[in-house]
Amino acid sequence: MDSVSFFGIAKSSVSLVERKSMSTTMIQRLKGQALQWLCRPTQGGLTAALTISLVFLLGQESACAQDAEVVQKHADTVWTLVGAALVFFMQAGFAMVETGFTRAKNAANIMMKNLMDFCMGCCAFWFIGFGLMFGENTGFFGRSWFAFSWQQAHEAGDWPFTFFVFQMVFAATAATIVSGAMAERTKFVAYLIYSVVISGLIYPISGGWAWNGLFGDYNGGTSGWLEDLGFIDFAGSGVVHLVGGASALAGAMVLGPRIGKYGPNGEPRAIPGHNLPLGMLGVFILTLGWIGFNAGSTTAASPDIGWIAMNTLLAASAGAIGATITCWVHFGKPDMTFAANGVLAGLVGITAPCNTVHPVGALIIGSVAGILVVISAVILDTVLKIDDPVGAISVHGTCGIWGVLAAGIPWFAHANSGVTWAQFGVQVVGALAYFFWPFLTCLILFLILKATVGLRTSAEEELAGLDVGEHGNVAYPDFVTASAELEQP
């Protein structure tokens, strides 16, 4: 071991123990540890070189503190990108849930929608979305950082690259929620246009209301209007999930139910999904990704990522238990698809308050979300007659509202959060804003699409499946051969 790598170890151990600032006692302890290590007989051969280096290093405590700051900055970047990678993987989770809970004849179409909404959204978010959300905010939306250059971000200390990636995968999450509610009957081209509009305009504008200030060091210190009110939405129950859920509601309303979903007297019929294990795999993937979604939202390698992850998993578990018990009692059997929705409901519910609540609060928020998701799905299905094949509106919309409101309930908040009932009023304003903005804008968007390119496929295509009609693909092509030797009669 040479002296350089020893310094590396010393620096990283400091950064793990203490964030940003380093106290004198910490340095004393480090010195003690290092000297103790040096004095061990087995390391005798290295002692001379290391002692010289250590005297040089530890003699300059301020230099050490500066190093710690650099390491902290790098650790923040690493953790934020790890979080972004986990959130990106949620796209796979959504794809599996949506295809598992729908019919085999539309599986390839759902895969294409889940891939392309990410790809279209990614480009749109760089061109315009990021600037609207995080640029210099003069009231309603941001006006700088559109299609930012390498130069611009590099001169700002490289952090905008990392921050962009993390925020871009969030935008893609909001966009992809809608495809589940609109599954099995939406025209592919209309969905592509929708993807660009939500990732480029609708999501970023409302996102900036609560999160513009996260980029304050780079946009001239501006912030969004909800943020100024003190609105709490740590990782996006409102900003991401409610926006997706409300858009999904608008989409499902304009589209109408799938053929065969309702009988002649309006009674709902079951259209069972073709691969429930695949759907549940998607739920596991989403839960994994959500650790990045919530704990990654610190965008800093700080000690609170642990308790955020803990609250996240507690709420997810409570959500599944709540949903399972609710449908067990109500329908007589614990339906797997509702249990799956319950996990996601708990996760959506805890997303806004994940860093301000205590563990019991997380459990209650999750359980209530699990109960709400079943009730909401049944009401949508039987009373409002809005066909949502995978339960996206209930999971992300209903529980998104619940998550935003729950963040303002002092009973759930931990001792240091400072949440009072005044906060609840702010949360109500936020919930209204994050419901009506995406709902109304998407309603207009889908009506325009319906009148122009067409929003819904033909009845023949819907019955035959969108895989063949839209893409010319078959997801599970049994008995299709690649033989070139078939003779024509």
Added chain:
Amino acid sequence: MKKIEAIIRPFKLDEVKVALVNAGIVGMTVTEVRGFGRQKGQTERYRGSEYTVEFLQKLKVEIVVEDELVDTVVEKLIAAARTGEIGDGKIFISPVEKTIRIRTGEVNRDAL
């Protein structure tokens, strides 16, 4: 030669196979089939909505045997496939005109 077609419960396949092999048959064909008899369908639930599965999953076992084997085979088959509840299935026996082994061109008894 006779063809014995038996519609059985899927979970009875192993027992039926063992019983028939013990009775002396050397080959069988199994197909996944759906249908209904007096048992009719059954009601299930998906996301809160009830639906009826009208065509239940069964397996169809087909074997072709010499005439003199038919009675023993059927007897063993019934013993293996029976539960006594509605839905145990049915057996159909029909004459077979000719059997040919594709590989060798052997016919009838030699081909079985």
